[in-house]
Amino acid sequence: MASRSSTGGYDPSGIDLDAWTVLEAELEATIPHYDRVNRLMTFGQDRRWRASVAAHAEPGMSVLEVGCGPGSFAETIRGVDLTCLDPSPEMLRVARKRVDAARSAHGEAPASYVEALAESIPLPDASFDRVFCLFSFRDFQDKKKGLEEIFRVLKPGGRLVICDAGKGSWVHGFAGRLWMGTVVQWMARRVTGTRDHPWRGLARSYTHYGTNRYYRRMLRDVGFTSVRGRLLWPFLMASRFVGERPK
């Protein structure tokens, strides 16, 4: 594995604190345009991916979303007892407004909100039927530690579903880097109206993200069973991983 200092603080296992602090500021700066750029850069597939993750939950389940961001996924999931976790107070502020408005419109109680890192979840063991991570796993400082914490808060028999950028192999990753470094930059420039937009930095986190095989192995090392992880059709831009905490 490459030393993080030679890659500006990144490697497939995680991100150094200095680089993560910069990345976090870039993520916060995406908030006003986040959904629009996502929709464009995925040709609208992000909605389908979110729905496919939500389909893993059944009515009445307790669900934790780790890295809820501005609430783009959390506002869409119905019929569950929802907890949204994110280290960014600004993300949580925006998410709370959106998510609770959507829940209230459907006659549901507000969600719970927790300001924390995946690597240190201030919640009791075995409390959730499902943990979902959508486009946040890539940003963890220490991916294995984050997975260990998620494993701890899942009930025995509970399930983790991760949806994030796809990297089937390093060759596929090279194509993804070209996409992130060119078309996505152009789209973000058009939407934000500035050259100095935060998607410039976000391409870095994709560059140093690992392959599906790498994270399937990490999930098994942490103790997850029935581990799956594959690219999603039709554009192979995202991957979905599933793992279960044994009963």
Ligand SMILES: C[S@@+](CC[C@H](N)C(=O)[O-])C[C@H]1O[C@@H](n2cnc3c(N)ncnc32)[C@H](O)[C@@H]1O
């Ligand atoms: C791109 S947003 C994801 C938003 C949302 N989940 C969605 O469906 O689009 C990534 C989020 O991950 C959060 N994040 C970054 N590092 C994290 C960590 N170590 N633990 C938990 N969340 C983290 C960021 O604060 C950010 O809000």
